Amino acid sequence: MSDTIVIAELSKGKVSPTTNELVTAANELGSNPTVIVPCSDSSAANDASNISGVTKVIAAKSDVFANYDAAAWAEAIDSVAPAGIVITSASAQSKDLAARIAARRSISVVQDVIAINGTTLSTPIYSGKAIQNVAISGDAVISVRANVFTPSDNSGSTDVQVIDTTGNVSTAVKELVQRASQRLDVSEANIIISGGRGMGTPANFSHLEEIADKLGAAVGASRAAVDTWDEIPHSMQVGQTGKTVNPNLYIAVGISGAIQHLAGMRSSKYIVAINKDADAPIFQHADYGIVATWEEALPVLSSSLSSLLA
Numbered sequence: 001m002s003d004t005i006v007i008a009e010l011s012k013g014k015v016s017p018t019t020n021e022l023v024t025a026a027n028e029l030g031s032n033p034t035v036i037v038p039c040s041d042s043s044a045a046n047d048a049s050n051i052s053g054v055t056k057v058i059a060a061k062s063d064v065f066a067n068y069d070a071a072a073w074a075e076a077i078d079s080v081a082p083a084g085i086v087i088t089s090a091s092a093q094s095k096d097l098a099a100r101i102a103a104r105r106s107i108s109v110v111q112d113v114i115a116i117n118g119t120t121l122s123t124p125i126y127s128g129k130a131i132q133n134v135a136i137s138g139d140a141v142i143s144v145r146a147n148v149f150t151p152s153d154n155s156g157s158t159d160v161q162v163i164d165t166t167g168n169v170s171t172a173v174k175e176l177v178q179r180a181s182q183r184l185d186v187s188e189a190n191i192i193i194s195g196g197r198g199m200g201t202p203a204n205f206s207h208l209e210e211i212a213d214k215l216g217a218a219v220g221a222s223r224a225a226v227d228t229w230d231e232i233p234h235s236m237q238v239g240q241t242g243k244t245v246n247p248n249l250y251i252a253v254g255i256s257g258a259i260q261h262l263a264g265m266r267s268s269k270y271i272v273a274i275n276k277d278a279d280a281p282i283f284q285h286a287d288y289g290i291v292a293t294w295e296e297a298l299p300v301l302s303s304s305l306s307s308l309l310a
Contacts (some may be wrong), residue, residue: 002139003084004030006207007077008037008048009094012273017090020151025144026087027053027152028116034058036081038065038073042162042175052156061175062166068093074100079278082165083139090143110134121304123154163289165278172290173300176272177308191249192265193239194220198275199294200230202306207298208253213242221244222255239264253294257282274298 015037025066026033034056037045044061060080064072078101086101088094090112090150102109114131115122121142125132131210136142165171193208193215205219212219220238238245238261250268255261257273257280265271266285273286276293283289 002030003082005035005084005086006033006035006054006083007081007086007088007094007097008035008045008091010038010044013039013044015044016089017151018091018146019048020036020051020154021146021149022089022144023053023152024088024149025113025139028149029085029087029119029142032056033177034082034084036077038062038077040066040166042160045160045162047154047308049158049160050154050156051158052151052152052154052286054156054158054266055161056079057158058259059162061162061164061172064166065294067073070096070100073097074104076165077101078104079165080283082284083196085136086141086144087123088141090145095143095301097153098141098143105139105141108136108140110140113144114148115141139159145200160205161287161289161293163278163283163286165291169290169292170300172292173297173304176290177301177304190247191215191217191251191270192220192238192245192247193217193251193253194221194222194236194255194265195225195253195294196255196261197224197228198256206234207294207302211251211298211302211305215249217249217251222258224256224258226265227297248295252282252286253298255283256280274301 006022006026009018027258032055035048035054036058038060042059048057062076088098104264111119112123113121119136121134122133195208221232221236223239225232226237240263244264246267248269250265251272253274271286272291273282274297278291
């Protein structure tokens, strides 16, 4: 079955109950439903974490979501949404968004779905005088009419992954530090900060060491960094052919997230990713992601930690 991605419907900055109906539709179409909440404040995604039948919740945090702009919303959501069948509400705004996402991904779009039978979707045509059945194969974007599917209940519990695409690194890092300090006790530090080839040169690992000193953390590296630079020893390598780690906090900087690296750290309790490529696979596994270069993010992170730990 295909993975399904639900774009949460919002009302006055909060997740609308219509989203529960979309989750039901998603579970009829495929498996492993992911809910993406477009927001300028990641706390808006908390309600979605309680919806039953949801595998993952992604808070797509960006200033563009403060007001609706079709092109900007489609670009931001497309950058964080995994491949699969994308499901939106059939509200006027969401139907517009559905069409734009489909165009960006070069996949089909089916609007105003009122029934799902396997991979066959039913939509009204001729002002509702007839019903059209459409069969889909592979990825597609569909919009679902409200009050058609039974809403999923709110007895679930799923962690919220935050991916920040706002471009405001200072705001993103401050939120990261706040969220991490709520979930982790730094005095019991079990923390690793690792760098990848995205660090540019081995000399730049000194910036990771500076942050590690403040947190009482160890400095790790990806296989790509170890293979590229003689100055980065194999003893620092985290991954399938290096060390398998299970810290409370794992910060990956300039690491794309290759399978062999994920094998060595994916069981970390809290994963933070900093990468300039919004499509980097590491973001699909991170609890918090910041789309930025290390040059933008690390100085702000270091400064924020100094204030937090003072």
